[in-house]
Amino acid sequence: MKKWLxxxxxxxxxxxxxxxxxxxxxxxxxxxxxxxxxxxxxGKGAExxxxxxxxxxxxxxxxxxxGAFRFGGVRGAAGGVRTLTMEDAEAISQQVSxxxxxxxxxxxxxxxxxGSQNTNSQVxxxxxxxxxxxxxxxxxxxxxxxxxxxxxxxxxxLGSNVANTLFGSANPIGQQMRMGTIIVHVIGVLQSKGxxxxxxxxxxxxxxxxxxxxxAQPRTPQGGRIVSSIALTVSDKxxxxxxxxxxxxxxxxxxxxxxxxxxxxxxRSMEEIASTLSETMGTMTLLLGAIAAISLLVGGIGVxxxxxxxxxxxxxxxxxxxxxxxxxxxxxxxxxxxxxFLTFAGGIIGIICGWGISSILDRMGVMTTLxxxxxxxxxxxxxxxxxxxxxxxxxxxxxxxxPIEALRAE
Amino acid sequence: MIHLQDITKVYPMGKQELTVLKGVNLHIEQGELVAxxxxxxxxxxxxxxxxxxxxxxxxxxxxxxxxxVSRLSSGELxxxxxxxxxxxxxxxxxxxxFSALANVELGMRYAGGSDRRRAMxxxxxxxxSDRTNHRPTELSGGEQQRVAIARALVKNPPIILADExxxxxxxxxxxxxxxxxxxxxxxxxxxxxxxxxxxxxxxHCQRIINLKDGQVVGEERV
Numbered sequence: 018m019k020k021w022l023x024x025x026x027x028x029x030x031x032x033x034x035x036x037x038x039x040x041x042x043x044x045x046x047x048x049x050x051x052x053x054x055x056x057x058x059x060g061k062g063a064e065x066x067x068x069x070x071x072x073x074x075x076x077x078x079x080x081x082x083x084g085a086f087r088f089g090g091v092r093g094a095a096g097g098v099r100t101l102t103m104e105d106a107e108a109i110s111q112q113v114s115x116x117x118x119x120x121x122x123x124x125x126x127x128x129x130x131x132g133s134q135n136t137n138s139q140v141x142x143x144x145x146x147x148x149x150x151x152x153x154x155x156x157x158x159x160x161x162x163x164x165x166x167x168x169x170x171x172x173x174x175l176g177s178n179v180a181n182t183l184f185g186s187a188n189p190i191g192q193q194m195r196m197g198t199i200i201v202h203v204i205g206v207l208q209s210k211g212x213x214x215x216x217x218x219x220x221x222x223x224x225x226x227x228x229x230x231x232x233a234q235p236r237t238p239q240g241g242r243i244v245s246s247i248a249l250t251v252s253d254k255x256x257x258x259x260x261x262x263x264x265x266x267x268x269x270x271x272x273x274x275x276x277x278x279x280x281x282x283x284x285r286s287m288e289e290i291a292s293t294l295s296e297t298m299g300t301m302t303l304l305l306g307a308i309a310a311i312s313l314l315v316g317g318i319g320v321x322x323x324x325x326x327x328x329x330x331x332x333x334x335x336x337x338x339x340x341x342x343x344x345x346x347x348x349x350x351x352x353x354x355x356x357x358f359l360t361f362a363g364g365i366i367g368i369i370c371g372w373g374i375s376s377i378l379d380r381m382g383v384m385t386t387l388x389x390x391x392x393x394x395x396x397x398x399x400x401x402x403x404x405x406x407x408x409x410x411x412x413x414x415x416x417x418x419x420p421i422e423a424l425r426a427e
Numbered sequence: 428m429i430h431l432q433d434i435t436k437v438y439p440m441g442k443q444e445l446t447v448l449k450g451v452n453l454h455i456e457q458g459e460l461v462a463x464x465x466x467x468x469x470x471x472x473x474x475x476x477x478x479x480x481x482x483x484x485x486x487x488x489x490x491x492x493x494x495x496v497s498r499l500s501s502g503e504l505x506x507x508x509x510x511x512x513x514x515x516x517x518x519x520x521x522x523x524x525f526s527a528l529a530n531v532e533l534g535m536r537y538a539g540g541s542d543r544r545r546a547m548x549x550x551x552x553x554x555x556s557d558r559t560n561h562r563p564t565e566l567s568g569g570e571q572q573r574v575a576i577a578r579a580l581v582k583n584p585p586i587i588l589a590d591e592x593x594x595x596x597x598x599x600x601x602x603x604x605x606x607x608x609x610x611x612x613x614x615x616x617x618x619x620x621x622x623x624x625x626x627x628x629x630x631h632c633q634r635i636i637n638l639k640d641g642q643v644v645g646e647e648r649v
Binding site: 023030034333334336337338339340341342343344345346347420421424 | 476479481482501502505506508509510512514516520521522524525533534536537538540541578
C-alpha cells in the first residue's frame with residue numbers, strides 16, 4: 018500500500034465503522050453548505066436579474082424627476098411636487114451637450130372604459146421619442162409617429178399586461194377605449210420586458226398632445242406646463258456625469274434656486290441606480306449567506322462533538338498505535354484527516370444539493386437563482402476549514418494521551 | 428543491549444507519591460530470553476514499559492544499544508518503539524474492526540510503511556496463513572495472540588517484550604504461544620523479555636529475574 022494513502026484509508030475505516038453516526042455528522046454539514054449555496058444563489062440571482070432589467074432599459078438613460086429624490090424613501094411622489102416643465106425639457110435639449118434625445122412625459126390617473134369594463138388607470142402622455150429613449154420595442158402594431166403627435170392623434174400604445182387585462186385574448190389593435198373625455202384607438206402593444214424594476218408592461222402611452230386634451234395639464238405659477246418626469250439619453254456614456262452636472266446647474270438657474278437651497282428635482286443616471294441597487298443586493302446576498310452560515314457553524318460543532326466521542330471511544334486504539342510507534346503527529350493527523358474527510362464529504366454533497374435546489378427553484382420559476390464559482394469555492398473551503406478547526410482540539414486531545422493509560426482503557 | 432542502572436519510577440498519586448521502582452539494575456544481552464517474575468505490584472509491568480520506551484524513568488540511566496534513551500522526548504521515544512520494540516500484551520490489543528492481516532500490517536505502519544507480502548509471511552510464521560481475513564472476534568484467544576505476535580515481529584525488531592502473553596489463555600494455547608515465542612528466539616536471535624506468573628513457562632527461558640517491591644531480589648539461570 019502506498020504510504021501517503023494509509024492515513025486516508027485509516028480515516029475511511031473510521032468513517033465507515035460508524036455509518037449512521039458519520040452520516041448524521043455529514044448531514045449537518047450538507048445542510049449547512051446546501052443552505053449557504055441555495056440562499057446565496059437566490060441573492061445573486063435577484064441581483065443579476067435586476068441589473069439585467071436595468072440594462073434592458075438602456076444604460077445611457079438619465080431620468081429627471083421632480084422633488085428631492087431619496088432612494089428607498091417615498092418623498093416626491095408623482096403629482097406631489099410639481100417643478101419640472103415642458104420648457105425645462107426644451108431648455109435641456111437645446112443647451113446641454115452630449116444629449117441625443119429628450120423625452121418628457123406627464124402621467125395622470127384617468128377613468129378608462131373598454132366595452133363594459135370601467136377602470137381607473139395611470140395614463141402617460143409621451144413624445145414620439147419615448148420608445149427609443151426607454152429602449153422599448155413594439156410587439157404588434159406601431160408606435161405613433163411625429164406627425165400623429167403634432168396633430169394630437171387619439172391613439173394609444175399598451176403595455177403587454179394592460180393589453181391582456183383589458184382585451185384578454187382578443188386582438189387589441191384597432192379597439193376603442195374611452196379615456197376621460199376622449200376616445201382613443203389602440204395602435205400598438207409593447208414587447209414585454211418581464212416584471213421588475215420600472216417595467217413598461219403596465220404602461221398606457223398616448224401622445225402628450227392628446228393627453229392635454231383629455232386632462233388639463235397643470236401649469237406652474239410662471240406658466241410652465243408641468244411634466245411628471247423627463248427621460249433623456251446621452252450620446253456618449255462616458256459623459257453621463259458631466260451631463261448630470263450640466264442639467265443640475267441649468268435647472269437650478271431656471272428654477273431660481275438660492276445657492277443654499279436643495280435641488281427641487283433629482284437627476285439620476287441608470288448607471289448610478291444600477292450601482293446603488295447592486296450594492297444593496299450584494300448586502301442582501303451576504304446577509305442570506307450569513308444566516309445560512311449559522312447552520313454550517315452548528316454542523317461544525319456537530320463534527321467536533323463526534324470527534325470528541327470518537328477519541329474517547331478509541332482511547333485503547335490510540336494506545337495500541339502509540340505502542341506500535343505512532344508519534345503524536347501521526348495520531349493528530351489521523352483524527353484531523355478524519356474530521357476533514359467528514360466535512361469535505363459534507364461539503365461536496367452540500368454543493369450538489371444546494372446547486373440542485375437552486376436550479377429547481379429557477380426552473381420552476383419560483384425565483385431567479387444563480388450559482389457562481391465564488392459561492393462554491395467559499396462553501397467548500399469554509400466546510401473543510403470548519404472540519405480542521407473543529408477537529409483540531411479533539412485530535413490534539415488524542416495525540417496527547419499517555420500510551421500506558423490509553424492501553425489500560427476499557 | 429539493554430542496560431538499566433539505578434532506575435527509579437515514582438508516580439504522583441494525588442498529594443502523595445507512589446514509588447514503584449526503587450533503584451533497579453538490569454542487564455540483558457542481545458539474543459537473551461529472559462523472564463521477569465514477581466508478585467502483583469512488584470513493578471514488573473513498569474519495568475517492561477520502561478524497557479519498551481512507553482514510559483520514562485524518574486531517575487537513573489537506560490542504555491538501549493548503547494544509546495541513552497531515558498531523557499528522550501516523546502516523539503523520539505515513539506521512533507525508538509517503531510524501530511526496536513515489538514509488544515505482545517496479555518489482552519492481545521488487536522484492533523477489532525481490522526482483519527488479522529490489517530492488524531499485522533499496522534505493525535509496520537509507523538516503521539516505514541506497510542508491506543502486504545511481509546505481513547503474510549509473518550502470519551505464516553505463527554501458522555495463521557488461512558486466517559488472514561478473519562477479524563479478531565472470529566478468532567480464538569490463542570489465534571488472536573498469534574496475530575499479535577505476528578504484528579510484533581513483522582517489522583523485524585531486535586527486541587520483543589511480552590507482558591503475560593499467556594495470562595488470558597488456556598494451558599494448551601499458552602504452550603503453543605510459548606513454543607512460538609521460544610522458536611522465534613531460537614531461529615531469529617530476537618531478544619525476548621517476558622513477564623509471567625507461571626513458573627513452568629519461566630523455565631523455558633534462559634534467565635529468570637525475580638522482582639519484589641520495586642527491586643531485583645534475585646536471578647537464576649535455567
